Amino acid sequence: MNKGGQGIMADTSSRVFISHIHEDDNDLPAMKSLLKKSGFDVRDSSINSTRPNNATSESYIKGEILAPRIRWAGTVIVLISKDTRTSKWVNWEIEYAQKMGKRIVGVWEHGAAECDVPEALNLYADAVVGWQGDRIRDAICGRISNWETSDGHLREKREIKRYGC
Numbered sequence: 001m002n003k004g005g006q007g008i009m010a011d012t013s014s015r016v017f018i019s020h021i022h023e024d025d026n027d028l029p030a031m032k033s034l035l036k037k038s039g040f041d042v043r044d045s046s047i048n049s050t051r052p053n054n055a056t057s058e059s060y061i062k063g064e065i066l067a068p069r070i071r072w073a074g075t076v077i078v079l080i081s082k083d084t085r086t087s088k089w090v091n092w093e094i095e096y097a098q099k100m101g102k103r104i105v106g107v108w109e110h111g112a113a114e115c116d117v118p119e120a121l122n123l124y125a126d127a128v129v130g131w132q133g134d135r136i137r138d139a140i141c142g143r144i145s146n147w148e149t150s151d152g153h154l155r156e157k158r159e160i161k162r163y164g165c
Helices: 022-037 058-072 088-099 119-124 133-140
Strands: 015-019 075-080 103-108 127-129
Touching: 015 022, 015 058, 015 088, 022 075, 022 133, 058 088, 075 088, 075 133, 088 103, 088 119, 103 119, 103 133, 127 133
Parallel strands: 015 075, 075 103, 103 127
Antiparallel strands: none
């Protein structure tokens, strides 16, 4: 049983990879603290300014650094900020996580209300929630499997254009 008395969580649920752009590194400690307050013993394998990556080969970075860390994680959390959508690295991490069958949870960063999201997140997210510990916890554990706006409301259904052959 975890310290919060909320029952047993699968060990992989506390192993997260936080996909983000480097400009959002400053939000990582707050995210980890929020998760810890929600009962997680967070072990984050993402690359950030405290654990920089000095490699220059894209194939090496993907195959030898990022891929093993994503495979190790139980959940990939994607910090959604106004510039996340343009990151080829974030899109690749999401696509790789999807191929590995990982749970993918988007979290709206403060001030990022309803900005555009990475295309891969739009395709593969299991859940998207606001910056609230209980909502993030429930999304990681699979109790939330829908898209919410940054203030916690269900996102309106979107019309998807269909084209005939």
